[in-house]
Amino acid sequence: MSSALTDLCRYPIVQAPMAGGASGPELAAAVSEAGGLGFLAAGYKTAGGMYQEIKQLRGLTGRPFGVNLFMPQPAYADAAAVDVYRHQLAGEASWYDTPLGDPDSGRDDGYEAKLAILRDDPVPLVSFTFGCPTPAALSPLKRAGTLTVVTVTTPEEALAAQHAGADAVCVQGIEAGGHQGTHRDDPANDGGGIGLLALIGQVREAVPLPIVAAGGIMRGSQIAAVLAAGADAAQLGTAFLVCPESGANVLHKQAMTSPLFNRTELTRAFSGRPARGLVNRFMSEHGPYAPAAYPEVHHLTSGLRKAAAKAGDPQAMALWAGQGHRLARDLPAGRLVEVLAAETAAAGSALALRHPA
């Protein structure tokens, strides 16, 4: 199988962009050097901060890599609901001795400034999450030779990505760690998320674009499964989060395989948008009451999460994790790419033996 996408790397293995510190230049370089596709997460960073990381990464590897952008969010949050939630979190603020953040600290994540940098100094691949970019945003990137990828969680979103002119879609199943990249967060759709294999099948028949499959993938046999289902590559977040090159907090890394954290849930507790993480005290106590208000709730809880990490308390940190978290392996990222590639090949051979052509 070959496409402009798979030509970027030797193996069909993409290290997911992970905003919040996990996927910096060191992790991305190790993955790209080993034959996978490393990714920088521009989310929550300034445009200048993103550019510094790109320069740093270029200094570490000459191999292709991706940069991921958050789409600006429309203003439809219910201010009264955010205020009620702010009052609910007052006890957390005094416990962690830190003020709650200003919910109105911005909703565009510096999108236009980041796009301008990526237009002026093109990178091999740019992906988008939390919405669908316009054709006007995509075409200059494409003209500059950048491959464009839009994250989708339904076949309808895949059609929107195709109409906008995206080169490929990142199909994100409900198993995925971190935020769902849903184009519009609608609480009426809660509980309606689609599992990865079911979603790949539907997207495959809806659009002719190459597919990067994401969600719960931890082993090469699962990579082989999504390739067999019609994906061109697999994108893994949780699997790379525990690598030594990942900048994730050590408590977050340890929690992945700790018996104290044995299940994940989708929650709006930390950011106001559904995201999958290990169930901890903060999620259990506040998740059921958190409003659909991203990024307002993200800004509100940002200081709390940092204070909890500083205090060494994982119970109020956002422990983003996919459903496969128990299978996390603490291997150097380059080694993990090699192991995953070997497992993928072995699974493919086993299948061929069982079903000879």
Ligand SMILES: Cc1cc2nc3c(=O)[nH]c(=O)nc-3n(C[C@H](O)[C@H](O)[C@H](O)COP(=O)(O)O)c2cc1C
């Ligand atoms: C800690 C963490 C942060 C993430 N941040 C981003 C991000 O900034 N942009 C993005 O498109 N996806 C982000 N994701 C989602 C991943 O792209 C991917 O869909 C997910 O990791 C796949 O599921 P898995 O974690 O089970 O492998 C994040 C995931 C995690 C675990």
